[in-house]
Amino acid sequence: MFDLQIQKRAIPSIFEEISLWDILIIGGGPAGLNAALYAQRKGFKVAIISKEIGGQLHNTSTVDNYLGIPMTEGKHLSETFLKHLETLQVPLYLDVRVQSIKKIKSHFSVELDNGVGLTSKTVLFATGGQPRQLGIPGELEFANKGVSYCTTCDAPFFKDKHVIVAGGGNSAAEAVIDLAVWAKKITVVHRSQWRADQIILKQLSKLKQVTIHLETQLLRAEGDQTLKRVVVLDKKTNKQSIIEADGLFIQIGLLANSTLVKDLVALTPQGEVIVNQDFMTNVPGLFAAGDVTHHPFKQIVIAVGDGAKAALAIQQYLLHHS
Amino acid sequence: MEKFFTDDIRKQITEILQQMVRPITIKLFVDEKGCQSCPETKQLLTEFKDTNPKIKLEVLDKNQHADQAKKYGISLIPSFVMLNDLGEYKGVKFNGIPAGHEINSFISALIEMSGFPLKIPQVALDRIAKVNKPVQIKVFVTLSCPHCPGAVQTAHRLAMLNPNIQAEMIEANTFPGISQQYNVSGVPKIIINEKYELLGNQPLDAFLTEIEKSLRA
Numbered sequence: 001m002f003d004l005q006i007q008k009r010a011i012p013s014i015f016e017e018i019s020l021w022d023i024l025i026i027g028g029g030p031a032g033l034n035a036a037l038y039a040q041r042k043g044f045k046v047a048i049i050s051k052e053i054g055g056q057l058h059n060t061s062t063v064d065n066y067l068g069i070p071m072t073e074g075k076h077l078s079e080t081f082l083k084h085l086e087t088l089q090v091p092l093y094l095d096v097r098v099q100s101i102k103k104i105k106s107h108f109s110v111e112l113d114n115g116v117g118l119t120s121k122t123v124l125f126a127t128g129g130q131p132r133q134l135g136i137p138g139e140l141e142f143a144n145k146g147v148s149y150c151t152t153c154d155a156p157f158f159k160d161k162h163v164i165v166a167g168g169g170n171s172a173a174e175a176v177i178d179l180a181v182w183a184k185k186i187t188v189v190h191r192s193q194w195r196a197d198q199i200i201l202k203q204l205s206k207l208k209q210v211t212i213h214l215e216t217q218l219l220r221a222e223g224d225q226t227l228k229r230v231v232v233l234d235k236k237t238n239k240q241s242i243i244e245a246d247g248l249f250i251q252i253g254l255l256a257n258s259t260l261v262k263d264l265v266a267l268t269p270q271g272e273v274i275v276n277q278d279f280m281t282n283v284p285g286l287f288a289a290g291d292v293t294h295h296p297f298k299q300i301v302i303a304v305g306d307g308a309k310a311a312l313a314i315q316q317y318l319l320h321h322s
Numbered sequence: 323m324e325k326f327f328t329d330d331i332r333k334q335i336t337e338i339l340q341q342m343v344r345p346i347t348i349k350l351f352v353d354e355k356g357c358q359s360c361p362e363t364k365q366l367l368t369e370f371k372d373t374n375p376k377i378k379l380e381v382l383d384k385n386q387h388a389d390q391a392k393k394y395g396i397s398l399i400p401s402f403v404m405l406n407d408l409g410e411y412k413g414v415k416f417n418g419i420p421a422g423h424e425i426n427s428f429i430s431a432l433i434e435m436s437g438f439p440l441k442i443p444q445v446a447l448d449r450i451a452k453v454n455k456p457v458q459i460k461v462f463v464t465l466s467c468p469h470c471p472g473a474v475q476t477a478h479r480l481a482m483l484n485p486n487i488q489a490e491m492i493e494a495n496t497f498p499g500i501s502q503q504y505n506v507s508g509v510p511k512i513i514i515n516e517k518y519e520l521l522g523n524q525p526l527d528a529f530l531t532e533i534e535k536s537l538r539a
Contacts, residue, residue: 003422114441154507157464158496
């Protein structure tokens with residue numbers, strides 16, 4: 001019935017007491033949370049700064065590939081993580097966005113959008129990703145008018161309607177399963193072959209209302225006030241056709257949330273933060289972990305593991321640089 | 323009706339609401355003849371009221387109190403407005419039940435309307451102060467949308483900071499008519515002065531940019 005996420009809003013006084021942090025973690029998703037857990041246990045002055053806790057866990061309805069916690073919900077996993085952190089009393093600065101990160105001599109200056117400035121010896125950038133756009137004509141025009149990137153948010157609008165799901169990974173397959181509760185008909189359009197886990201595809205194959213077009217490319221979205229149809233290209237026959245539909249859910253992977261550091265660190269052409277094996281960027285003392293990095297396979301368990309590794313690498317760094 | 327709050331939730335909410343500074347009043351408009359989610363909304367607000375003596379709740383039938391419904395621009399039912407300790411309406415309105423994820427924007431509004439200091443940079447405050455014409459912000463949400471409370475919270479903050487700005491949450495599934503009218507098929511969808519649209523949980527700056535556009539038009 002309720003998804004309480006609100007924390008005590010008064011900013012913990014610790015943020016006024018500590019003038020120099022060891023580690024400031026930017027981002028409250030799985031990578032940032034686990035890094036905080038490890039760093040706090042090591043005894044560092046560590047804090048998390050984030051708009052919210054959980055990150056992309058909130059975009060996921062079911063999670064069934066996190067070892068030890070079978071068949072759970074993304075938001076439940078997020079609450080479980082947070083409860084664990086609370087037992088260690090990690091300082092959280094929530095409901096703020098970071099405005100800028102600057103390196104000044106050997107320290108980092110982190111400015112928040114409420115005017116507060118913090119200083120730290122190191123920064124862990126763990127801001128995750130957001131849904132990637134297809135980049136086809138009509139996509140932006142019909143965003144929130146039929147085109148959606150969040151199944152848990154928008155599925156109810158497509159009750160008894162026909163929706164298209166673009167993508168072939170786990171998130172696309174899960175979107176189909178989530179939508180099946182509402183939509184009358186679901187058409188999957190994917191430019192290559194399925195990449196999703198067999199176990200999810202098996203579940204999907206039991207759904208009667210699903211049609212699948214693999215090796216098919218979406219060319220454009222069309223409509224008037226709202227989305228009405230998409231034009232696709234069958235790559236095997238090289239023929240274009242029209243699919244009439246009320247909705248288009250785009251689940252084709254992630255775009256790294258790296259805007260904040262784009263002028264500070266090296267990025268891949270796709271905008272992912274490049275890190276070395278110690279999770280450090282090309283700026284000494286600035287680390288990154290989780291989905292924002294160039295590491296392949298964007299998974300919760302991998303982000304969690306990255307967070308731990310980054311915290312341990314930061315420990316080594318601080319030993320040699322303090 | 324069974325209680326919504328479990329002991330654990332009640333405890334958490336009670337603790338969070340300790341941050342309320344001054345009393346506030348909620349005026350909930352219902353239709354005594356019956357309406358979808360009126361009883362649930364009434365019960366939810368009552369359970370909230372019981373967690374903190376600073377929350378006053380008035381439940382009003384829209385027909386019997388048509389004058390008040392008109393005063394606060396109530397067009398959907400259930401709908402409620404929040405008044406500060408002086409009984410002033412700052413333009414903070416919720417249409418539909420703030421359950422699910424939306425409980426978070428409701429709790430924020432309770433705390434901030436009670437006088438909890440907002441930390442907003444001076445640059446943004448200056449821009450907000452310059453809004454000198456009426457601005458109406460509608461934020462369409464669903465209860466399963468994790469990004470929606472942030473958008474509602476920002477809209478309500480703007481309303482609290484400038485008497486020319488009014489902001490309302492609209493739960494899209496409770497009000498399919500108005501949702502269709504505004505072509506809502508994705509949330510959060512933010513509509514400023516009926517014309518300017520924002521998608522997603524945008525930062526305060528993005529709201530202000532659209533508001534400024536609407537003022538120039």
